[in-house]
Amino acid sequence: MNHIALLMENQPGALSRVIGLFSQRGYNIDSLSVAPTQDETLSRLTMTIGEEGADINQVLKQLYKLVDVVMVQNLNEADALTLELAIIKLNKTKAEVEGLLKNYEFEREILDEKDNYTVFKALGDTQEIENLLSELKKEEFLEVTRSGTLGMTKGNESLATNDQTKISYD
Amino acid sequence: MAKVMTSGGEALIKALADENVDIIFGYPGGAALHIYDAIYQQDRVQHILVRHEQAATHAADGFARATGKPGVCLVTSGPGATNAITGIATAYMDSIPLVVISGQVPNHLIGTDAFQETDMMGISRPIVKHSFLVQKPEEIPVIVKKAFHIATSGRPGPVVIDVPKNLTDPNEKFEYKFPSDLYLRSFALYNEAENSEVKKAVKLLTEAERPVIYAGGGAINSNAAEEIYEFGKLMGCPVTNTLMGLGVYPASDEQFVGMLGMHGTYEANMVMHEADLIMAIGARFDDRITNNPNKFGLQAKKIHIDSDPSSIDKIIDVDVAMTGNAKKVISQINKELKAMNFDNKKFDPWMKKAMQWRADHGLNHNMLDQKNPGDIILPQQVIQSAYKATDGKAFVTSDVGQHQMFAAQYYHFNEPRKWINSGGLGTMGFGLPAAMGVKFAFPDETVACITGEGSIQMCIQELSTCGQYGLPIKIINLNNRALGMVKQWQDMQYGGRYSSISYEDSLPDFIKLAESYGHVGMKVEKLSELQAAMEECFALKDKLVFLDVYVDPDEHVYPMLKAGGDMSEMYLSKTEKTFE
Numbered sequence: 001m002n003h004i005a006l007l008m009e010n011q012p013g014a015l016s017r018v019i020g021l022f023s024q025r026g027y028n029i030d031s032l033s034v035a036p037t038q039d040e041t042l043s044r045l046t047m048t049i050g051e052e053g054a055d056i057n058q059v060l061k062q063l064y065k066l067v068d069v070v071m072v073q074n075l076n077e078a079d080a081l082t083l084e085l086a087i088i089k090l091n092k093t094k095a096e097v098e099g100l101l102k103n104y105e106f107e108r109e110i111l112d113e114k115d116n117y118t119v120f121k122a123l124g125d126t127q128e129i130e131n132l133l134s135e136l137k138k139e140e141f142l143e144v145t146r147s148g149t150l151g152m153t154k155g156n157e158s159l160a161t162n163d164q165t166k167i168s169y170d
Numbered sequence: 171m172a173k174v175m176t177s178g179g180e181a182l183i184k185a186l187a188d189e190n191v192d193i194i195f196g197y198p199g200g201a202a203l204h205i206y207d208a209i210y211q212q213d214r215v216q217h218i219l220v221r222h223e224q225a226a227t228h229a230a231d232g233f234a235r236a237t238g239k240p241g242v243c244l245v246t247s248g249p250g251a252t253n254a255i256t257g258i259a260t261a262y263m264d265s266i267p268l269v270v271i272s273g274q275v276p277n278h279l280i281g282t283d284a285f286q287e288t289d290m291m292g293i294s295r296p297i298v299k300h301s302f303l304v305q306k307p308e309e310i311p312v313i314v315k316k317a318f319h320i321a322t323s324g325r326p327g328p329v330v331i332d333v334p335k336n337l338t339d340p341n342e343k344f345e346y347k348f349p350s351d352l353y354l355r356s357f358a359l360y361n362e363a364e365n366s367e368v369k370k371a372v373k374l375l376t377e378a379e380r381p382v383i384y385a386g387g388g389a390i391n392s393n394a395a396e397e398i399y400e401f402g403k404l405m406g407c408p409v410t411n412t413l414m415g416l417g418v419y420p421a422s423d424e425q426f427v428g429m430l431g432m433h434g435t436y437e438a439n440m441v442m443h444e445a446d447l448i449m450a451i452g453a454r455f456d457d458r459i460t461n462n463p464n465k466f467g468l469q470a471k472k473i474h475i476d477s478d479p480s481s482i483d484k485i486i487d488v489d490v491a492m493t494g495n496a497k498k499v500i501s502q503i504n505k506e507l508k509a510m511n512f513d514n515k516k517f518d519p520w521m522k523k524a525m526q527w528r529a530d531h532g533l534n535h536n537m538l539d540q541k542n543p544g545d546i547i548l549p550q551q552v553i554q555s556a557y558k559a560t561d562g563k564a565f566v567t568s569d570v571g572q573h574q575m576f577a578a579q580y581y582h583f584n585e586p587r588k589w590i591n592s593g594g595l596g597t598m599g600f601g602l603p604a605a606m607g608v609k610f611a612f613p614d615e616t617v618a619c620i621t622g623e624g625s626i627q628m629c630i631q632e633l634s635t636c637g638q639y640g641l642p643i644k645i646i647n648l649n650n651r652a653l654g655m656v657k658q659w660q661d662m663q664y665g666g667r668y669s670s671i672s673y674e675d676s677l678p679d680f681i682k683l684a685e686s687y688g689h690v691g692m693k694v695e696k697l698s699e700l701q702a703a704m705e706e707c708f709a710l711k712d713k714l715v716f717l718d719v720y721v722d723p724d725e726h727v728y729p730m731l732k733a734g735g736d737m738s739e740m741y742l743s744k745t746e747k748t749f750e
Binding site: 009012013016017020024055057058061062064065067068070 | 291292295296299300301303320354355478479480482483484
C-alpha cells in the first residue's frame with residue numbers, strides 16, 4: 001500500500017484532473033478521501049494506491065505536474081500517521097456485536113441498534129480495518145462504508161503552504 | 171490612467187493583443203458570436219477563417235512550431251470544440267504551446283444538454299496541460315495571462331479557455347485590467363541543473379569511449395540548437411536527432427548520423443545500440459525510438475536532460491537525470507568541458523566506426539541521378555528533388571505515413587523549426603493547415619507541404635482558406651494510390667492482405683480540384699520530368715501549386731526496426747535484414 005497526501009487548488013475540475021490521471025495512465029486507486037482544508041482555497045486528499053502496476057515515483061511526478069496540484073507527499077517515506085473510519089452494519093444484536101469485537105484493539109462505538117440490526121463504527125489504521133472486515137466476512141455481513149485512509153506526518157513536517165510563485169513580466 | 175471599460179468578449183481579445191498575439195485561427199458559431207463581434211471592432215488581432223476547426227488548431231500549431239511563440243485559436247461550443255480535439259491532442263503529444271479558446275453555452279444552460287453544448291473541460295482534460303472555465307468576466311484578462319504562461323513555460327503544451335456566452339455579453343462592461351504580475355501556487359519551473367549533477371554528467375561524458383548525443387523535440391522547444399552544436403563540437407562524437415528533433419543539429423554536419431528509431435538510419439540505430447553513453451536532450455525514450463525498452467542501450471550509461479521531471483525514469487532508467495531547460499543545462503556542460511580543455515580525439519575511432527556503418531548501409535542521397543525501369547518515380551527521389559529545388563531552405567510540413575518518413579530521411583534539415591510534423595499523435599490531415607500557420611508567420615519564406623493522397627484528403631477543404639488569404643504553399647503529393655504505410659505493414663506482417671487501403675478508382679483529379687479553388691495543379695508521372703516540374707512548382711512564387719507526383723506504389727520505407735527487437739535489428743530492404 002502506498003499512501004499519498006496531496007494538496008490541490010479547491011477549484012471546479014481539479015479533482016477530476018487528479019482522478020483522470022489515474023485512468024489515463026493506467027494506475028489504480030484503492031481509496032480516496034478529499035475535503036477542504038482550513039484554507040478554503042485548498043483541498044487535501046489522501047490516496048491509497050496498490051503496489052501493483054504503477055511505479056510510485058512516476059505517479060508522484062505525474063500528480064505534481066498537474067497545475068492544480070500544489071504539493072504531493074509520499075506518506076510511506078515519511079514518519080506518518082494513517083487512520084481510517086469504517087461504519088458497519090450487521091444483522092446482530094448489540095450484545096452479539098460487542099462479543100465479536102471484544103478482542104480487537106481499535107477504537108469503536110456502537111452507534112445504533114434497531115430490529116436486531118446493529119450499526120457500529122471502527123476507527124483504526126487501514127490494516128486493522130482490513131483485518132476486521134475479512135473476519136466479518138465469515139458472518140452474515142450486510143453493509144460497510146469506509147472513509148478511505150487519512151494521513152498526516154508527525155512532527156514539524158507539514159504539507160501546508162503559503163508559497164506562491166510570482167511571475168513578473170517586463 | 172483612464173479607466174478602460176470592456177465587455178467579456180472585448181476583454182478577451184484585448185488581453186490577447188496585450189499578450190502580443192497578432193493572429194488567431196478560428197471558426198465562428200453561436201456561443202462565440204459576442205467574441206467575434208469584439209474581433210470585428212478592433213484591428214490589433216487578425217482572425218483567420220479556416221474551413222474546419224481541426225485546421226484552426228493545426229494552423230495555430232504550425233505557427234507555434236515555426237516561430238516558437240504560442241499559437242492561438244478560437245472555436246465555438248459543441249461541434250466546434252469537439253472538432254478542435256484532434257488538433258489539441260496533436261499539440262499535447264508534441265509539447266506545442268497552444269491557447270485554445272472555446273465558446274460555451276451560457277452559464278445557466280450548462281448541464282442541460284443545451285443546443286451545441288458539450289463538456290469541453292471534460293472532453294479535453296486528458297489532452298491539455300491545463301484548462302480554465304471562465305466563471306466571471308472580470309477574471310478573463312488574468313486567465314488569459316495564466317493560460318499563456320502555462321502554455322509556454324517548462325514543457326509547453328495546449329491550454330483551453332472555455333468561455334460561457336453570457337460572460338462575453340457586449341452590454342455588460344467592467345473595468346479592464348491586464349495584470350503585470352502573475353501568482354501561481356507552487357508552479358515549479360526548472361532552469362539550470364544542480365552543479366553536482368552537471369559534474370557527474372561531465373565525468374560520464376569524458377570517461378566514455380563511445381558516446382552519442384540524442385536530441386529531440388524538447389531541444390527545439392528550448393531553442394537549444396546553438397548550444398547543442400557547440401556541445402557536439404566539444405564532444406566530437408556522433409549526434410542523432412529524433413523525428414521531432416530534426417534540425418536542432420545540422421543534418422549536413424559530418425558528426426550527424428541521421429534520424430534514429432523505427433525508420434532511423436542504419437548508422438544512427440547502430441550507434442545507439444553500441445554506445446557506452448547515451449546523452450538524451452529533450453527526448454523521451456518513446457517506443458518509436460527505443461524499440462524494445464528491455465533491450466535498449468544495455469551497454470550504455472545514460473544521461474537525461476528534460477524540462478519535465480515525469481519524463482525522467484519513465485521508460486528507461488538513467489544514471490544522471492538533469493531536470494531543466496536544455497539550453498541552460500547544455501551551456502553549463504559546455505562551460506565545464508571548455509574549462510577542462512577536454513580533448514575529444516579519443517572518440518575518433520568511434521566516429522570512424524559510425525562512418526563505416528554509414529558506408530555499409532547508409533541512405534542513398536543521390537537517387538536523382540539513377541534511372542528507374544519504366545521511368546517510374548521513387549518517393550525518395552521526390553524528396554531529393556524538392557530538396558534540390560528549394561536549396562534545402564524551405565519550411566517543410568508533412569502529414570503522416572510513408573511520405574513523412576521519406577521527408578524526414580531525405581530532406582536535410584540544417585536549422586530547427588523548419589521541419590513541422592505530427593510526431594507523437596501521428597495526425598493525418600496536419601500538413602496543409604500547419605503549412606498555412608507557417609506561411610502566415612513567414613510570408614516571404616518557401617513553405618512546402620509534403621503529403622500523400624490519403625492524408626491530404628483529411629483536411630483538403632483548407633485549399634479554400636489558402637485561396638481566400640492568398641497563401642502560395644507548395645503541396646507535394648506523393649501519390650501512390652494507397653495508404654502506403656498501412657500497405658507496408660500489411661506486406662510485412664499480414665501476408666500482403668490489403669485490407670481497406672485502396673481507393674484508386676475514386677481518387678479525385680487533384681489538378682482540377684486545385685484549379686477549382688483557384689490554385690495551380692500539376693501532375694508528373696515520369697522521373698525524367700520530375701525535376702523540371704519541381705523547379706516550375708517552386709518558381710511560381712505567388713501561387714499555391716498542387717504538385718501531384720505519381721510514385722512507385724510498392725516502395726517501402728527502410729530501414730525499419732524489427733518489432734520487439736533491439737535497435738540493431740533492422741530490415742534494410744525487402745530482401746536484407748540485420749538479424750536472423
